[in-house]
Amino acid sequence: PLHTSTFIDHITLHRSTEQKQRIMTSSSDKKLGSAALSTISVCLLFYVASNFYRKKREGEWQQIEEQTFGHESLPSIIEHFKELCLDPNTTVEEANKRRTVSYYEKSREAHAREVVVGVRSYSRLIRLRKKEEEIALLYWNQGTKSHRTVVVMCDSRTSGILHEAREQILKPLQYSTDMSTRGIYIPALNIIPEEDMHVTVAIPWWWHTMGEENMQLSKDLASRFRQTLFLKLHYPFQIELQRILLLGGKTLVALWRCVGERTTDDGFVIYDRHGTSVDPFIRLREEIVRCFTTESPCGRRQPLTYEHKKSTEDLNRMSRPGKLKRQDSISTKSPGLGHGDGFIHTTLCRLPLECLSQTDLDLAPIHRLCREASSTFSGHRMVISKFRFLETTGAGGESNPCVQPIYDETIEAPTRVKVDIDGGVTETSNLHEPVTSDGNSQTIGAVRNTTWNAVPMFDAPENDANGD
Numbered sequence: 099p100l101h102t103s104t105f106i107d108h109i110t111l112h113r114s115t116e117q118k119q120r121i122m123t124s125s126s127d128k129k130l131g132s133a134a135l136s137t138i139s140v141c142l143l144f145y146v147a148s149n150f151y152r153k154k155r156e157g158e159w160q161q162i163e164e165q166t167f168g169h170e171s172l173p174s175i176i177e178h179f180k181e182l183c184l185d186p187n188t189t190v191e192e193a194n195k196r197r198t199v200s201y202y203e204k205s206r207e208a209h210a211r212e213v214v215v216g217v218r219s220y221s222r223l224i225r226l227r228k229k230e231e232e233i234a235l236l237y238w239n240q241g242t243k244s245h246r247t248v249v250v251m252c253d254s255r256t257s258g259i260l261h262e263a264r265e266q267i268l269k270p271l272q273y274s275t276d277m278s279t280r281g282i283y284i285p286a287l288n289i290i291p292e293e294d295m296h297v298t299v300a301i302p303w304w305w306h307t308m309g310e311e312n313m314q315l316s317k318d319l320a321s322r323f324r325q326t327l328f329l330k331l332h333y334p335f336q337i338e339l340q341r342i343l344l345l346g347g348k349t350l351v352a353l354w355r356c357v358g359e360r361t362t363d364d365g366f367v368i369y370d371r372h373g374t375s376v377d378p379f380i381r382l383r384e385e386i387v388r389c390f391t392t393e394s395p396c397g398r399r400q401p402l403t404y405e406h407k408k409s410t411e412d413l414n415r416m417s418r419p420g421k422l423k424r425q426d427s428i429s430t431k432s433p434g435l436g437h438g439d440g441f442i443h444t445t446l447c448r449l450p451l452e453c454l455s456q457t458d459l460d461l462a463p464i465h466r467l468c469r470e471a472s473s474t475f476s477g478h479r480m481v482i483s484k485f486r487f488l489e490t491t492g493a494g495g496e497s498n499p500c501v502q503p504i505y506d507e508t509i510e511a512p513t514r515v516k517v518d519i520d521g522g523v524t525e526t527s528n529l530h531e532p533v534t535s536d537g538n539s540q541t542i543g544a545v546r547n548t549t550w551n552a553v554p555m556f557d558a559p560e561n562d563a564n565g566d
Contacts (some may be wrong), residue, residue, distance in 0.1 A: 101481045107133045120443035175204060184440050186384040190358030193380050193440045197340070200354050200439035204345055205435045208468075211347030213219035214459040216452050220280065226453035227285075234287055237305060237492035244312070246303040246319060246489045247499050248386070249296040252444065257295040260352055261341055263471040264289075264446045267350065270463050280456050287495040288448040294500040297337070297354065297444050299379075299485065300386045300432040302402070312489075316505040319390070320487040321404055324509050327485070332481035334511050336529060337442060341472040344464055348449050349497075354442035356478065369529075376480075380440055387428055403428070445497040460463065481529065485509050 117255075179195040182188075217223040237243050248282020252260065273282040302319050309315075326332070337354040345351050391403050433441045486500075487507045494501030514523045 120353050130486065142347065152166040167311050177353075181317055181558045182378050184377075184438055186376070186381045188380050190356050190371065190375055190377045191360075193377035194355045196438075197353075197355050197440045197442070199358045200441060201343070204353075205341070206345055207452055208347055209465055212465070214347070214449075214454050216455045216457040216459065216463060217453060218456060220456065222282075223453055223456060224277065227283060227450070230450045230453055233288070234495040235492060241305055241491065243305045244308050244489050244491045244504065245301065246316060246487070246505075247497075248299040248303045248323060248387040249422060249486050249488065249499065250299060250484065251478060251486055251500075252297070252363060252484050254293040256293045256478065259339075259478055260295055260444060260446060260476055263352075264350060267342070267344075267464060267467040267471055268447065270467070271459075271460050282455050282459065283453065284447065288450065288497075290446055291303070294494070294498050295446070296446055296486070296500065297442060297480075297482070298433050300383055300428060302390055304431050308381060315402075316487075316489045320403055320507045320509070322389055322399075323386065325483070326385050327509065327511055332378070332382050332385070333512055333514055333527060334527075336369070336479050337379065337499045339476050339478040340479075341476060342446075342468050343472075344449075344461065344468055347461055348451050349445060350447040350449075350468075352446060354444070354480075356442075360543075368526075377440070379442060383432065387432075388427055407566050431460050448497060460479055483511050485511070532534060 107208060121146045134304050160301060176195070176199050179199045182192055182196045184193055184196060217226060232239070237245075268284075271282045271284075273284045275284060275286040277283060277285075302323075336357050340353050340355045340359050342350070342352050355371055356373075356377050356379050357369050357371055358375040358377065359367050360374045361367055389399070393400055485508070487505070487509065488499045489498040489505035490501070490503045513527070515523050515525050517523055
């Protein structure tokens with residue numbers, strides 16, 4: 099009996115110990131689970147809070163403005179300018195009002211993005227940067243497509259001012275062009291060199307596969323553009339820097355407007371943004387579209403567009419019932435034409451937002467520096483007198499057609515001339531000379547052009563009854 103009692107006590111003690119251990123283990127597991135759950139909750143809370151803070155920062159500028167001005171009864175000063183339709187007869191004042199609306203709206207959109215979220219994983223950051231470079235050089239790596247554009251190169255004084263403004267704006271970023279950096283990364287390809295800064299006038303042909311007659315097509319397009327300058331008397335004119343803006347929080351651009359002449363009540367002639375003369379940039383772009391996309395009444399001039407050339411090769415394709423005609427790329431891709439806002443710009447730099455840095459970046463200081471640069475350099479003027487017709491295969495990325503073009507021709511606008519009382523004719527570089535509106539005026543200087551591919555000089559055709 100004694101041994102039996104001792105044995106029972108031993109078993110009871112053992113069971114009690116096991117129960118205590120189970121209770122302790124269960125308690126420990128519960129504590130670990132509770133700690134893990136708390137950690138996850140804190141992480142989720144931090145993630146939600148950070149996203150909320152980011153969204154709040156991104157929309158802060160617009161929210162404040164909407165709260166301040168959204169319910170005011172006073173009308174907007176520029177709202178009704180949105181309805182202005184630009185055509186070849188639009189005056190400088192009207193076109194600039196339409197541009198002002200467009201630039202102001204783009205400025206608001208730029209401030210909507212003030213925070214760029216960083217990529218925490220370094221390996222993923224490098225992959226995204228490589229992908230960014232591949233996309234920028236996509237057409238160049240393919241080597242089968244090209245596109246053609248008409249630009250105006252900035253003079254040395256203008257490009258120097260824009261270069262200075264860009265350096266001051268991007269200086270706080272302390273960026274590097276080295277892909278392996280963990281800080282701010284801007285590809286060298288995305289920074290337009292000072293000597294390549296330009297204003298885009300029109301894009302006659304978007305990206306298309308190069309064929310056997312590719313060089314001849316470029317010559318025909320350049321010749322057609324030269325005829326437009328000559329026959330329609332597109333004299334040199336001025337544009338004026340209006341503001342510098344980080345477009346969409348990504349692309350640093352300089353935005354321009356035109357200046358024209360107007361006469362005061364006292365008879366003085368002034369050149370400013372409120373000119374009553376026809377806007378020369380709008381008129382030039384509309385004439386370029388007309389000469390490339392339409393047929394002259396006499397049939398001597400045929401369209402030089404991709405759709406027209408394809409339709410002449412395959413007439414059956416155009417006769418299919420219900421087939422929609424594709425819109426010409428010159429009307430959709432040329433700046434200022436697709437949206438009808440008269441947009442004039444010079445691209446300075448592009449920020450790769452998807453792979454900019456490992457850490458978050460606040461763009462508010464950059465927007466502030468853009469406003470300061472606009473206040474400092476706005477009003478600077480540049481003469482539009484030489485046009486550069488380029489065909490590129492994408493060696494310079496998305497925004498620089500000046501790198502290794504396969505066709506390059508510079509065409510000068512016709513110069514004004516003065517007819518003396520004795521019949522003598524002298525050329526003048528005075529942009530304030532009155533412009534003759536008569537399309538058949540003979541007071542025009544020679545049209546000069548510089549070719550890099552042995553393109554024959556243009557012989558001006560006789561001006562027919564239709565002016566073509």
